[in-house]
Every structure is written in C-alpha cells, then in structure tokens.
Amino acid sequence: MSWLPNTSKASPPNLVVIIADDLGYGETGMMGNEDIPTPAIDALARSGVRCTSGYVTSSYCSPSRAGFLSGRYQSRFGYDLNPTGKRNHHPNAGLPVDQPTFVQHLQSAGYQTSLIGKWHLGTQPQQVPTAKGFDRFFGFLHEGHYYVPGPPFKNVWTMLRDKSLPSGQLRTDQRTIRGNYAPINEPAYDADNPILDGSESIDNWQYLTDTITDHAVDAIVQSGSAPFALVVSYNAVHSPMQATLDDHQKMAHIQDPQRRIFAGMLIALDRGVGQIMNTLTEHHLREKTLVVFFSDNGGPTAELTSSNAPLRGGKGSLYEGGVRIPMIWSMPGTIPTAAEEDAPILSLDIAASFLPLAINDASQRETDGANVLPWIGRGTYESDRTIWWRMPRGARALRHGNWKFVQARMNQPLQLFNLESDLSESSDLSAAHPDRLQELVAIWESLQSEMPPPKNFD
Template sequence: MNKKRTGLLFLVILNCLITLGQNQKQKPNFILIVADDLGYGDLSLTGSTQIKTPNIDKLANGGMFFSQGYVSSAVCSPSRAGFITGINQVEFGHDNNLANNQPGFDPEYLGLPLSVKTIADHLKPLGYVNGLIGKWHLGHTKQFHPLKRGFDEFWGYTGGGHDYFVSETNGKGYRVPLECNYKKPQQITYITDDKGDECVDFIKRHKNEAFFLFASFNAPHTPMQATKEDLELYAHIKDSKRRTYAAMVHRLDVNVGKIMNTLKNQGLDKNTLVIFISDNGGPTKTNGSINAPYNGKKGTLLEGGIHVPYIMHWPGTIPSGTTYSNPVSSLDFAPTFMALAGGNEKAVSFSGVNLLPAITSTTPLAEPHELLKWRFTISAAIRKGEWKLIRLPDRLPLLYHLPSDPSEQNNIALKHLETTKDLLKTLGEWDVTLPHPVFLEGAQWKKIQLGQYDDTYQITQPD
C-alpha cells in the first residue's frame, strides 16, 4: 500500500511539474529591437527612395505598423529611460541626455533613478530571463549597471555609442572595451553584425525559457562607419555621409532579418512579440538621415524628433499587414509586456498602457491615449487628438493640426486661440507637478536646441 501511495504521489508531482513547465512555455517571449538615430523616412516601408530595408518591411508586413508612433523624448537617454520603465521619464527627473556631471549636482544620481523599476525588473519575478545586447546609456557607475537593473545577461557598453570596428583594452569614449558577464567578449568585426550574432546566440540558449531580449543597436548613430561591401551597394549615392548612412541602415536591416530567421528556425516566432522602433528621430546633419515627411530632427519636439517607425510583430495574435492609426507611445511597451507575462500592470503607475486590447479587438475601442505630453530641457509639447502644441521660451506657442499639416509648416496658434489656451493650460498644469531634473547636460545645449527650431529640414524624399 505504501508503495502504491508513493507511486501515486510521484505521478501527481510529475504531472504538476509538467503542467508548470507547459504554463511557463506558454508565456510569450519579448524582443525589443531599437535602432539609434534612425530617420523616419529612411526605411523603404516609410517611403525611402534610396534605402532598401526588406527585413524591417517584412516585419511590418507580417505584423502591425503604427502610423502615429511616438517616443517620449527627442534624444537617446531620456527616451530609453521612458520606454524601459513605462513611465514618462520627466516624472522621475530624467529630463536631459546623459553627459558629464554638472556643478551643483550629485554624480551619484547621474543615471536612471534607482527608485524606478525597468521592464526587466518587472519580468524577472514572473519567470523571465532578461538579456541586453548593445547600448545602455542609462548610467555608467556600478549602481546603474544593467545587471543591477533586472538584466541577467549583458553584452555591450554602458555609454551612448561605440566605434563600429574597434574597442581597446584601455579605451575611452567610443573605444571602450565591451562588457559581458557570460563569456569573454570576442574581438569586434563590425559591431552591428556582432550584436546580431549575440542576439541569435541569446535566443538559442534560452529557447526553452520565457525571455526578454533588448536588442539595442547603435546603428545608424555616429561615428559614420560602414563596411566596404555595404558602401559598394550604395555607390550611386553621391553624398559620402548619406552613402555611409544608407550602408549602415542596410546592415541594421540584415541583422533584424537574422534575428527573425532564428525565431522561425527555433519554432519561437508564434510565441514571441517583436517590437521595432528608433529611440528618436534622425539628427539629419550629423548622420545624413531624413525624417520626411516630418519637419525637425533629433533634439526637437517637432514630429521629426519624436515620431518614429513603430512596428509590432506577433504571428497569430497581432493581425498581419495592418496599420494602426491612433497615437501610441513607446511608454506602452512595459505595461503591455507585463500584462502578457501574467503580471498586474495596473498595480504600477505606468504612463503607458497595455496596447493589446486596443490593437487586437474586432470592435473599435477608445484611443489608448487622450493626451501625449513631452518635456525636454527648454521645450515642452502636448498632443490632444488632432492638435499638437509646442512651447518654447523665445516665441509664441506653435500649434499644428496634424491631419492637414503633418509636416508642421503652418503655425495656427493665433487662428485657434481657444485651442491654444486649452493646450497651454493642460501642459502647464502637468509641468508644475514634475520634479526637478536629477541631473543636467551642459548649458550650451539649451541654445543649440532652441536654434534647431529655426533650421530648414528636408520633408520630401530625394529624387
């Protein structure tokens, strides 16, 4: 009898373990692919006449393209602080780009505040293994390190960029040595390819676990460096900077394809939500990018600075070949991932929302966001429905009706005074609730950023 009871107990325990494993297997994987300083108009799917991006196009054609997709800041570090936490970064003082510590500020706070949890922090207790491949840019010192912010594996660098061909043992700036906590980093071949290879390796090693992979590319951020092979593909582009940029975007596209092919070959494609964005708009002059049809650039709250390519891909769950036209934000990633992983996203004060109910429903639902709001150093902006207002320190507000003027060419603030007053009031009421920044970048950037609103930007594709 005891043997029978023991055998029965063993079978019950075994069945529970199998069920637990099946439940764990059913949790979706998440891959967040982030381009760095990519121009909105520099994918073939967004209208580029010069650059071909078949793999990113395929990602959109097999999933959903968000025609009104925004990031929460116009530059790298605060944008990343927003989407990696799901909270508008100015609500915890991460208003500026990371740079050297400024007089009067405590360098211990020069990074993503420790009081705020990342996507990885939220997913880890839900059974996920979390990996970061590439750029961090949320703090250099040990307390801000990604391995202390919920990530189990890290291959990359903590700064804002890296040389594409070289790292040095005692290197500084863009030539710092690569870090890795699970092996000795290999010599760089071309860093975009190396990142793609590391993403493939991560997927293969963790294919039997629920995982979150932050595939953080630095292409096409400066320095402008491309392989000879890719430069030859774009030899017809006369401008050397633009030619190099096109080659760098091409190589990014190749590695997006590498990631997606691996998911399919490993049988994980139907259980993996893949998102592709750029962290902000293209900086135009420094890397040769084009944000057409949008005005502005990285560093401005014009559409060219914050309106980015935004794609979600999940076969069998997200309708393929579809476009979603309501405004969405990169702040929506964290609550979406948490809800899908089985967590309670409503228990966290996210600025973003779980997008899945809105984008998979067969009946129209309310827009995910009634308002979108931005603050970046000298500027602030708000979008409410079809209207967008930008507030600057040296002029009257800029008001645009986006459906009729997507390129923001006609400031109609004085023609629609009631709308201008309403948006200014709403923006101001939010502004005064925000904390002081926990760090600042150099004061010289204020004048540079203001001057960028007076520049002229290319809002059409080249012939």
C-alpha cells in the same frame, strides 16, 4: 493566442524589442524610402502593424530609453537631460537606483532577460543593466561607440566631423573622410567606454552591428524552454559613421559619400533584424513572441543625412521629426498582420501591454503607457490620446487628439498645429484657435505639476 493576460495553463509569451538609434522617420522602405533597401524591416512590418504615429518621450537617446524601460515619463524622476562623454559617470546620469524597469518584473517572474548593445542609462554599479533586471548584458554603457576597434579603423569606410576644415570641404585619407558638416567635432566615443560582456572588457570584436546581432541570436538560442525578454539595442545608425567595405560597395549607386556610408550602416541594421526574425522562426518561437521595433528618436540630418520626411525637425526637437519615429508591432495570431495603425502608439505602451500579457499580477505595473493589444491594427481606437513632453531649455509640447502645441525653447512663442491636416507642422494656428491652445497648455501644466524639477549634471 489572445491578448488576454497569461494564465498558468498557457505558455508564457516572449518579448523582443529591437531599438534603432537615431533612425529617421522616413528612412525605411516601409515608410517610402526607395533609396536604401530595408527588406527585413519591411517584412517585419508586413507581419504585423506599421505604426504611422509611433512616438517616444524625448528626442534624445538617454531620456527616451529611460522612458521605455521604466514605462513612465522620465520626467517623473527628473531625467530630462542626455549625458554624453564623461557626464555618463555623473551620479544623476541614468536611471535612479530606486526606479525599477519593467524588465525587473519579468525577471522576478522567471523570465530570462538580456540587453544586447547600447545602454546609456548610467555607469554606477547599481545602474548597469545587470542591476536593472537583465541577467545578461553585452554592449557598452555610453551614448555611442566606434563600430570597429581602432584607430586605425580596418575594413570599414569612416566619416568623421572635423571643425578644423573649411565648411563644406571633405578630406579623404585612405578610407577615412573628414568634413566640417555638423556643429561639433567627432566625440571620443570610446574613451572610458569599453565593449563589455557582463562586466568584463572585450578587446577582440568585429563590426559592432553584426556583433550585436550575433549575441542577440545567441540569447534566443540559449533560452531553451524558458520565457525570455530580449532588448536588442543597436547603436546603428548613430554616429560615428562607419560601414563595412562590403556594405559600402552594395550602396555604390549612392554618389554622396556621406549618404553612402549611412546607407551601408542601415543595411547592416536591417540584416540584423532579418537574422533575429529568422532565428525566432527556426526555433518555432515566432507566434509566441511579441516583437517591437522602434527608433529611440528622430534622425539628426546634418550629422547623418537622416530623412525625417515628411515631418518637421529632427533629433533634439519637439516637432514631429524629433519624437515621431518608425515603429512596428508584430505577434502573429495576437496582432493583425499587414495592418496599419494611425492612432498614437507610445514607447511606454510596450511595458503597459506586455506585462499584463505575461504576468497576472496587475499590481506590478506602474506605467504611463496604455495596453494597446486589444485595438492596435484593428482601427477601433477612438479616444483623444494625450502625449506630454518636457525637455531641456524650456522646450515643451503636448499632443491631444489631433492637436499639438510646441514651444521650441523658453521665451519662444507657443505654436499650435492640427496634425490631421498639417503633418509637417507648417501652419501655426495659435492665433486662429487661441482657446484650443490654452486648453492644451492647461493639460500640459496639470501634468507638469506632478513632475519634480529636472536633475542636472553640474
């Protein structure tokens, strides 16, 4: 199969997108972590292209996912904020009614479409997954969810943030550890946020990472001969921190109790990736399926022990640790195997690359992404790509070629970095290269002029 658009004589390709939640850049074996085994994710990387410069359009969950599914910078429809708790029900929370997803184009072309796992893009009837292009939905609508029903939480180790405790102190009761180790208390994630099968609330479910995997596997098996697009949207490794007893035991070599639970959560995610890939192989679908794996943003270190090494910052930041994420593209016969791509690849590129592969009608594509299939993993990309960011409280950034400017917050200084020589963004070059800084700011301002003001949830 070539990367050329699909024709009527060819079998339409399938799409599987696997999203990890809050997974840091440096946490998998493919990125050099020897502490936590991730053999399935590492094998997926060997089967395709490991993207060392994979990016998302926000360092928060909901705006990042809005960008991925729309194929556009979410700021084009004013969606810069990240709703949590009751704010998920605000009319401005989630994808606007008039903003289509690229999956809707696939659905119209006859694809079977499924979203399994976390949504976080609106709770109004006209915003839920089945109104946005997905025939099938199993999961939850808010930003997070406990991994087992409760309390009490059975058959898991749990770690919860508790500001009532002295800073740095941990308190263990049975298999629940509480500690004052992050800025907020553990939110009531499950409040008004049931596990749903379609629109039906489900009370009897198992460890959520494994349950999401089971439903993803079932969606593949039930696809039959029809082309399918499957988004597997794990909430792992997002808080709350909960690992099964078995996975926790497997990570007994890790002494830190918080890190050990995190490791158990990550190996469950990795196990799910392996089961999905094995299912594609067993049903002879592997070579006709584009598989993309990425994290929706960088990891929150204090909350989860996340490593974004060697990058600066993490979730909520526009430094590289917030927006540069682990990413893999794999489709044997179409994409090179055991390859590495250093050129920037953006989450918006998934829509821009898959739609022309699957659908001949180019008019159905409105995206800020690029079709990367002609060059990904081939070492042939030579352009100075531009990636633009806008986030709340005046945070903004832009990468153009190897240069990047960051303004962490409104009224904070503009900083300039050369990512080729300074991946960790440790040397501010704004004073040494003022013309370069102004060039990048001008590009940012030009794109900003195309964007409406951010919506709010007040």
